[in-house]
Amino acid sequence: MNIKSLLLGSAAALAVVSGAQAADAIVAAEPEPVEYVRVCDAYGTGYFYIPGTETCLKIEGYIRFQVNVGDQVGGSLAHPNDSDWDAVTRGQVQFTAKSDTEYGPLTGVIVMQFNADNATDQEAKLDSAYLDIAGFRAGLFYSWWDDGLSGETDDIGSPVTLHNSIRYQYETGDFYAGISVDELEDSPFYDGETANNFGVAVGLGGKAGAFSYQITAGYDTDNEEGAVRAMGTVEIGPGTLGLAAVYSTNPNAYYNAAEWAIAAEYAIKATDKLKITPGVQYYSDYGVDGSDFADGDAWKVGLTVDYQIVDNFYAKASVQYLDPEDADDSTTGYFRLQRSF
Template identity: 90%
Template sequence: MNIKSLLLGSAAALAVVSGAQAADAIVAAEPEPVEYVRVCDAYGTGYFYIPGTETCLKIEGYIRFQVNVGDRVGNSLTRPNDSDWDAVTRGQVQFTAKSDTEYGPLTGVIVMQFNADNATDQNAKLDSAYLDVAGFRAGLFYSWWDDGLSGETDDIGSPVTLHNSIRYQYETGDFYAGISVDELEDGPFYDGETPNNVGVAVGLGGKAGAFSYQITAGYDVDNEEGAVRAMGTVEIGPGTLGLAAVYSTGPNAYYNAAEWAVAAEYAIKATDKLKITPGVQYYGNYGVVNPTTDADFSDNDAWKVGLTVDYQIVDNFYAKASVQYLDPDDGDDSTSGYFRLQRSF
């Protein structure tokens, strides 16, 4: 074999190998398109679509630092003592999911709360968890008795307002009315009653121009007592006047501070960032006598006065200070309050 034949044969072999390699060349697959988070504006600001679904999700919450002052405030979430001040921190996060259905928006809410008195004394709890569709709500949520005036002086709500409940509420733009059945398992129990109580509450309210109102009532089945409350606010001058009154037939889970009480406040909008709210309340037949046998309200009255100051430092960050003075007829007077810093998101 001469050199010419050898070169021609080598060239042919190389051509065959090159062709085989060209036929078997690896082609990189194109990347799949990425589904970026989409804004959902159907239910207001802050919602986004959960990727791959038509469900809208909103995440919000706050971080709070607070110093409580007063008689026997304690220095522990679980072991109060004679300390007259205590610093606590809270973090809360809320998840709200919404999607359209043939019955209207289907809503699910989960609220987790984390409290810390110090590095070791901490707790985490489910603050709310409920579903809501077409006006029906079921789960763990706060009742209408949790509402109050805007300041910190009024004492016109239930001692425990978070219940496992089922309710129906009809709403329009400026009016609502509803009824709920509440499990009153961790409220006050009187006359030898034990947990696993039940109550029925109704609420209605609305707005008419500068005036807003709310009427709430509740009946405690085991204690066989009930309470009714009315509140109203109206814009007057540089602020908002708030008035409230409550009456209870006897100590029960919906109201047990007194047989009756009236409260008033005036929330002054001093500047765009500063609000000053003085308030006052008077209790008739204040306090419960013999809670385990023949429970009834006392024959003593009491009055309370206080001041709350709110200051918006920047957007989503504010400071609040509150001081309250309580003077019962048959008991020691007391002063309490707190200073709070809170960042919302």
């Protein structure tokens, strides 16, 4: 028997076997249809439908590298030292979910932040988490006192502006007004006791052509003191002029740097990519002496430079000089690289 005859015989045998078992052949199930991600353009760019739902989701964030300079800024989060420089890295991601309801869009936001002073000294924290519907917001979020001018010189807010809060805010295209009840358990000024009370803040603001404005006030029930702030910007020439003033009855959770202060800046749009912002601030009765403001005044001047390297990637450098009447002067600053997505 030659090879040709052997191959022909094998093929015939296989054909007989295949024919005999044709009725018992296994038929593979057809794959389930795949639902591809659909773009959701009802709430702006970047949203997509969560598969199988009518909820739209947006994922965004940034990666930041920063070198801080100044007196005793070095060391780690747990073990500070007297070094005059320190490099830090941050990653932040935000999830925003929206869906239509009979009361308008239902919004949920979660912001996670990760900070690293070095490979072993790191922290992860919940930076914000809240729900929002029909002007009502509840959860962990930043208050109106977190807002400020565009540069880095102004010091017109509280060191702690992230609270568990309930807020209602009415908004139109160019105007908003609202009221917020804030838990002040993490107040920066306790007046000799552990803070475990609440504050009430109000805010209103808007735009009128090239002019924008904001008025914010807050009353700290723990310290029984309050503060009020007015802030405005207007486009003049090649830049934007910003002015702000703040007054505090005594140190409290909403403002505790001075009895009153005024700040000014001019953000110069030098090119499409370059912005230069000089700023100045004056404090009256700067600092805290026991439960009251101190008697000395202070001046602060600074310069901030922003440069957009490419889309979603920019560099920022800032230097600030503070000269208190009753304390040593100081110079601080930083250089930052940030990629947003």
